[in-house]
Amino acid sequence: MAICKHFGYPDLFLTITCNPNWPEFQRFTERERISIADRPDISCRVFHAKLKCLLSDLKEGVFFGPLSAALYNVLTKYMIHGPCGRLRPSSPCMKDGKCSKFYPKRFVDQTSFDEDGYPIYRRRNMGVAVKINDVDIDNRFVVPYNPLLLMKYQAHINLEFCNKSNVIKYLFKYINKDPDRVTATVGETYHVSESSQVVDEIKQYYDCRYLSPSESMWRIFAYDIHHRWPSVQRLTFHLPNQQHVVFDDADITTHVYLRNKDLLTIFTGWMIANRRFLDGRSLTYVEYPGKFVYCSNSREWKPRQRGFSIGRLSFAHPSSGELFYMRMLLNVQ
Structure with a gap:
């Protein structure tokens, strides 16, 4: 879309x-x-x-x-x-x-x-x-x-x-239609005199996915099932001090805080880039990947030298409050 x-x-x-x-x-x-x-x-x-x-x-x-x-x-x-x-x-x-x-x-x-x-x-x-x-x-x-x-x-x-x-x-x-399926049963052949024998129908039933x-x-061969061109970059956004932080269960809370407190996200990195690059100030957040590229290692946006990409804002449910209205604002401002 x-x-x-x-x-x-x-x-x-x-x-x-x-x-x-x-x-x-x-x-x-x-x-x-x-x-x-x-x-x-x-x-x-x-x-x-x-x-x-x-x-x-x-x-x-x-x-x-x-x-x-x-x-x-x-x-x-x-x-x-x-x-x-x-x-x-x-x-x-x-x-x-x-x-x-x-x-x-x-x-x-x-x-x-x-x-x-x-x-x-x-x-x-x-x-x-x-x-x-x-x-x-x-x-x-x-x-x-x-x-x-x-x-x-x-x-x-x-x-x-x-x-x-x-x-x-x-x-x-x-593209996303369900795969072919087959219902199969595995059982034994009984004679007429053995018809009274108990048959476990649940055990004999299999709901299988069919792959040709x-x-x-x-x-x-790991070939693409579907492909799109040009590429689409999902752009995350968040309210102040509500960015997502990834850590392991065994990590100490203090260490997690110190490691992430000054770390830029894609969203905050975009704000920093707008202070540095005048050419990007006329672009919305969605339009930014067309002229700039985000470097995940340095966590900063840089002017794009080649290629092209389309930005897409992550979904925000209307019940999310201020986050939903921020998404509306980012599409036009």
Whole structure:
């Protein structure tokens, strides 16, 4: 939310799916004579490398420009939904006789928005079709995409236009959704004559978290589960003489006091920095990390030489009294 407050709400929502037919996988499969599905460690490493390259391209490259040639082949291979609907009622996306993803779309000449604010993309009837599962598929089944990203990464990359601010709610739900779970039981097989034997159902019940091989390897490699850029720095604040002090249970109270009585916090260090640096006086506490960096070793703020960061004030409940009103003041003063 701090990033949205600084830059505004997002314009695009992009997802990428690993492609088991990437050339890197095919070379490994041909050499080792083993399916890539049996080597989740290899697939995770390759996907992680592709993901880092994609993030670099989005930050530094220009991918939302003119159309490129040779697009038809990759589009029909990776960005076609279905077939479903009347063409294929048994499709996994079908629920209650309809596609849960609302395909096929309808042909329209201009992009517009429906009553709920969702985009209706331009889909022209160009008379072009591709045969998938013995069914002719036209432009109504094409998933929104970016041509350059699709051609470079050769994978299913869905790109959607964001027209509503509540996409942030969906983004957090997407990142923090619960893991897959499974309910399992472990028991013995009894004959009919032994049906009177007591069975401990509580002991035999297990509520387990399911980790697929790919997710297991991803966590073993300690890859990021989610990532944000630019970085967000949490800024603490406190009332006079109410800063937090960290100590061990065995520490002597006098020693704790002497060690911390003249120690600057991030908040008091910001006040000291405003006396030294004139450039920072026009910035609020939240804006300060954009121009200055806090050195934890020396406990002081210094002018930033490179990089960028966004500040975010820690939460204060309305019942906290003066601390809550101080947070309101720090956002504007």
